[in-house]
Amino acid sequence: MKLYISRITLGIFLLSAQFIFAQNLSKSQFTVKGNCEMCKERIETTAKKAGAKEARYSIDSQTLTLETDTHTSTDDILKKVAEAGHDNEKYKATDATYEALPGCCHYDRDLQMSVAENHDHHSKKENEFYVKGNCKSCKARIEKAAKDAGADSAEWSAEKQMVTLNFDPKKTSSDKILKKIADVGHDNEKYKSSDNTYKNLPACCLYDREIPFGEANPKVHLEEGTTAEHTDHIDHNAANENHEDHEKSIESVTVSGTKGSTVLSKKDAGLVFNIDKKELLKAACCNLSESFETNATVDVSFSNAVTGTKQLKMLGLDQKYTSLTKELLPEIRGLASAYGLNFIPGRWIESIQLTKGGSTVTNGYESITGQINTELLKNAEKPETSLNLFSDFNGRAEANITSVAPINDKWSQTFLLHGNGTFGDTDMNDDGFLDRPKGTQLNAAYLLNYNDLEKSGLGSHFGINFIKDERTSGQIGFDKKIPQDKQSLYGVGIDILRFQVWNKTGYVFKGKPYQSLGWMNQYTYHQQDSFFGLRNYSGKQQTYYSNLIFESILGNTNHKYKAGASFMYDGYDETYLTTNFKRNEIVPGAFAEYTLTGLKYTLVAGARVDFHNLAGTQFTPRLNFKYDFTPQTILRLSAGRGFRTANIFAESQQYFASNRNIQILQNGGNIYGLKPEIAWNYGASLQQEFKIFGRKSTIIADFFRTDFQDQVMVDLDRSPQQLTFYNLEGKSFANSFQTQWDFTPFKNFDVRLAYKYYDVQADYLDGRREVPFMAKHRGFVNLAYSTNKNNKGGFWSFDTTLNLVGKQRLPDTSSNPEEFQLPTYSQSYAILNAQISRNFNKKIRAYLGGENLTSYYQKNAIVDFKNPFGNYFDGGMVYAPIMKANFYIGLDVTF
Template identity: 25%
Template sequence: MKFSLILIFLFSINLSAQNSFTISGKVTTEGLPMPYANVYLKGTDKGAVTDENGNYIIKNIPEGNYTVVASFTGFKAQAKTVTVNTNININFNLEETETLDEVVISGTLKPVSRLESPVPVEVYTTTFLKQNPTPSIFEALQNVNGVRPQINCNVCNTGDIHINGLEGPYTLVLIDGMPIVSGLSTVYGLSGIPNALIEQIEIVKGPASSLYGSEAVGGLINIITKLPENTSKFAADGFITSWGEANIDLGFKAALGSKTDVLTGVNYFNYSNPIDNNHDNFTDVTLQDRVSVFQKWSFKRAENRQFSVAGRYFYEDRWGGEMQWTPEYRGGDDIYGESIYTSRFEVIGNYQLPFKEKVNFQFSYSDHDQNSVYGNTPYLAQQRIGFGQFIWDKSVNNHDLLFGTAVRYNYYNDNTTATETADEVAIPSLFIQDEIALNSKHHVLLGARYDYDKRHGNIFTPRLAYRFKPTEEDIIRINAGTGFRVVNLFTEEHAALTGARDVIIEEELKPEESYNVNINYLKKIYTTNGMMFTLDASAWYTYFTNQIVPDYETNLNQIIYDNLDGHAISQGVSLNLDAVFAQGIKANIGATYQDVSQHENGEKNRQLLTERFSGNWGVTYKHYPTNLTFDYTGSIYGSMLLPTLGELDPRSDASPIWSLQNIQVTYDGLKNMEFYGGVKNILNWTPEKNEPFLIARADDPFDEQVDFDNDGNVIPTPDNPYALTFDPSYVYAPNQGRRLFFGVRFNIN
């Protein structure tokens, strides 16, 4: 009996062994072994990591059909479908994903490999946006080195984008290469662009006025949307936070016949939960109800000629103020609130003319209507921007030429005393660009633009760029050029509209001009154990004349605007390091040191609200057997000077060093679906932690209890011991503390 049981037991072990198999093999790249690559069976928890010789083995696999996947961060994953009924051997050869070889257009106005572009262009894809999900592009750029979203008001939380320490109005924001986000929409237009429709974000640091005209003084941000034919049939992405925020992006495409594809996207964001954690009776974060609808049409034409038209409608209702504020108090002086209704639409198009030569007509139009009140001060404004340009792309021998002519129409009107009549102007332009390939290592780019503005006359902006590529792993770029900016004050300076300060314009403002040089070095490093590093270093120097600087200090009850009687300088260095490590780990770190200052009457003054140094980082770890991805992102900012209200003001005149950090976990083990969640601002940093208050005179927002002397200066009183007036401009960091978030993505290809 015992002998029979032993035989049965041995037979069952043998039967089990016969029904359990192994998959083994080798993973290589370009014929070389790839250590620490991940090999796993999709949809199961079985997998292995290759050894130092690139070999792997997966054991105890039941009989059946499987998809075997080999992957390594920085390389294209490879999948093979097999039937397992015996021990089998599968080898993989992975190809590197050339993260520097994206096609970019922002630097030269024509598609070119990022590696070959004479102008350094930074590219951020949807993978970057997913590392730290946000409801707007404005917040997403927080993790870009040298770029900082700046909140300009503690009450309504409007803001702009700083590049290399320069204020938001110096940054031109484009959608599909068209300059439709400017002026009024610089403050509000960076919200409501559905992330599901974004192909990539391109950032150029330094003047680009020779191609794009006014406003591209400090740099540009180009948001490129997807082509309908290259998108999923349906995509949805929504998340909620523990603060009560809700955001949803929807995208879907349809084919209308054989020659027309339509892409539609919708973004909806809502935050309706007033919170006052700093106990000043003002909302910490503005309340928002926002909807944006985007549609892009792409038409197939003979000889693959281009034709696409896109449009977007955006509506937002936002308010911030005293906690008891409701819409019936809007515009009154009983309860203080800042309420902004924004309605805008945009149209963008690109049509390649039916010529033998490559000639494109590009056009855009935007109409922005803003109905807002800041306490009892109304601000009603309309802005219309029309833009059209012809571009002729022509190659002759080793010359890659670009000729263009453009007209930009600007209309602006508001109810302020500074705008007695509507500002309406058409600015015609001519530009030319020649990229000369001296040989495979040396490229030179020459460019120039001529604009005529009837208010300011002739404006000429040249540009010179040089690219030296001594090896396939090294690139040196030198760019120099000029920039100019025509100013509309009230569309850019929120401080001019809020608080109790009077706005003083001392003279007719002249357009600002700049001279810039930028040196960039890029290095790719490959190690013998399969790791990859990319080093990107830059140094820049920008000299400004006629810079317009708001003066908060000469008279504490005024904001005085005039052209600087001297010059301003922005200079600094930045460094980015991207690394791909073994076992599914990818990391990036960046740091910037900058000096932004104004020089007038022999004195050097550091620019307010501008950090000396900043840094950012991101670490991604993909654990393939469990289908989990872990992201840790963060940014750190150095001290910046703050706009206090006099010697008695108890608030610090400089901010501390501060940091925002986030963690996220994503699960993608289900077909067409991802779940993600995490914690934003894990350090719970908010600026009021070190200050007695943020908003000056929050208990008296209409200055009813403020006394003045005969010269208009505030008199200290028992009720106002610090001699302050109501002012919400003391802000440098978000007031929103730690919060949880959870989201779902769904995608059908």
């Protein structure tokens, strides 16, 4: 019996001790700078060694949560964290310690994190606000809304009709929290809920709305759009001067600054530019082809004078050598090559990732000059519907409706709808031909997203897209309803039907945030029926793509790897004139990629092998290397191989509006009798950041060379009446040099200057020549200025872009009669675009702009335009705009 009593006594003593100990633990949260999983591990380990009972670091929120007992000083812990290399709200790491961190751990130090360095202050404080409600359901709804808006804790009292908030002003604001509370149906001292939202509350929650509230007096204001990475300065007003009194805190803090709309990633080993939707608002940006007007890396070219399409060029080579993806799935390729850029409306785009040079092997084998990936709108904390209306002064109009809304805490959905029409007869050069086609497009998409990564580790994304595009071009007065051989006017008709469905599902292993499994699948159906005068071209493509990726580490996060398998099926059925071309491409493949992160360098080495049923087995290695001499001086090197099968008809439609005969010089290959295209790409770039005018400035210089091992030559020089395809015999290369300088002379004024030099040559059958329609010299100037926001959130924005294009070699037309001959080289020219926009508040934006304000246009865009059925007619000799200045207006409304 004594033994049992002793055991019970001991148990009670131990439980009491544990309870007392637990009661003496305190929990606190601090801002600490870090970048990656290595930072997280270092910060948490250091904190625990310094005496913390528990330490949890969040990379996303840049916060360290500590549990300590009464004998442990959080000051001592934060000091040790700083000594380990991580700036925090109380202590700053030495420059030497910071620079000794691995390259992936170099966070941006521009934003200073304390009022007085190395002194205590409390950035978190409790605030009380009047909020209307009735019952326990109201309480749960109000507190959840507050936490969803960023509050660390929220306590609502029905008796006081008041909510007590605890939040970090660096992450959110009382305005944001109270607006969120109003959005779910509860009037408060700053915002009133809409009548519909209030009426939809349960009957028990319908409170009295007649009682007025008092005025709010927020003590912390964080200006919208500011991020730590791109903040220029902090103004501290009425800051606490007595550092011995820890109960006092910052009275007022205004953080000002702007996030760059185009940012070069400092973490990636490759040269990757992240373009967000703010950049896209600087120009008309009706579709993806116009999304790069303010970007110096991509050249937008005019493909012909009849169909009005635009094409992209990168590193001195045509668009077909760049991998164009949507949601990291193959998008603009195959039969969509000519018109696919028109199928992604600008208002649908959330962001664009542009990679110059060799990209990752996990995304396929077709990338040679780089990759452009488009992400669609699919992220929103609250329901948001936007309407965009656009019209230019030459008969083009379009409308976009986007709606992004969370269904619950795991599911969200996006509706995207686009329609456009061109109705006017535009002929600015008086040649009797439309400068751009007339027609309509209907484009609709639905996205469904599931995200439960934090709990179950599972996430999934589903999408479906339907497009119907019809366009008519040619001579003014041409009637598409009448067969071409029944009328004398020359016409072009293009009808496209496109359908896509895709899914991406990922799983993050529990307790292993570095280990994941992802599976992507997509089906695409594309059909085009078209005619160019008396020539017809039709094509049908069905594509199925699947990609399985496993990602993990070897020992620690310094050694990461990806491995997986892919499958691509392309079924083509094309008819040109009376000749039918059918083929099925079946390509299973496997790949692996290893990432090594060292003290100042990152190495990404990958390779894939693909078993192409028509092109044979293809091995594709790629390498990217980044070395940080300092956090401001970064060197990148890259090398890689890519291969693709040429779709000679779909990719050359700009030359169909002519009377050129097509000739294919076959050499025994299995695709139109031709071999696949294979090329190596090598690149080097240097990124340098420095301060000028007291603000951040960046200069980037890069050089890339592309060497073709095999290439399908598109020869326009053998005869002006002939278009000849054949495989390369000899050399073909493209040298690209670009330097770009981004800087901010004064607040809200951004300047981007760039110069590009291209040397693109190939060995044609009759000797080495410069590739036509490629200017050796290009200049670029982009200026952007915005005014400060007024009390209602309104401001003005002014954007202008100047493109200087040097002379280009034109195809040989010397055998034509003199009046139908073109010069050997084109003239140099300049294009000026500008836009003025007015944000009246966060909901309404209006804009007015002009394109090609210099009104330079190609006067001889169509050779022998008076005789479109004659031997010398050619609408594909376009090197410049064919339209003079064009003005447009638009309106954006967010609900």
